[in-house]
Amino acid sequence: MLPDLTQYLWIAWLVLALIFVIVELLTLEFTFLMLAGGTLIGGLGANLLSAPWWLQVGAAAAVSALLLFTIRPLLLRVLHRNSAHIPTNVDALAGIGARVLVPFVDGAGSVKLDNGETWTARLADGQPSAEVGARLVVRAVRGATVEVGAPVPDPKENTHG
Structure with missing residues (x-):
C-alpha cells in the first residue's frame, strides 16, 4: 500500500x-x-x-x-536611508577641471582632465575660443566627447601681485 x-x-x-x-x-x-x-x-x-x-x-x-x-x-x-548617491565613472566628470591641450577649431579640441584623462572636447554654446593651457570646467559628457566651458581660475596663479 x-x-x-x-x-x-x-x-x-x-x-x-x-x-x-x-x-x-x-x-x-x-x-x-x-x-x-x-x-x-x-x-x-x-x-x-x-x-x-x-x-x-x-x-x-x-x-x-x-x-x-x-x-x-x-x-x-x-x-537605503543613509546611502547618498555618489556619481561614478562618466557621471563623476561633470564639474571637474580641465586644461586645453589642442587649440579649438570650429568649437572642437582636446583637453586633459584633472584626473589625468585626455578627452576630445567641444566648447559649450556661446563659449568663446580657449587658448592652449587655459583652464576650463567640464559641463557634460556627450558620448566620447566632453562639453567644456566657463574658465576656472587656476589656484596656482597668485593674482595678489
Missing part, C-alpha cells in the same frame, strides 16, 4: 523555505526572504494545524504576498 504523502508535506515546506533563504543570500533584495517567511508561517503553520494541502498553499501565498507588499518596502527604506 502507498503511504499518504501529505503527512510528509512539512518536509517540503522546510526544504522550500531553505531554498528561498539560499537564493536570498545570493540576491540580497529581501524578495526571497519574504517568500521564505510566507512558506514557514503560512505553509508550515497551516500544516502544523492539520489544514488540507490546498489551504496550506493558499496560506503560504497569502502570507508571502502580505510580507512582500508590507514588510519588504519598509526594510528596503531602512536599508
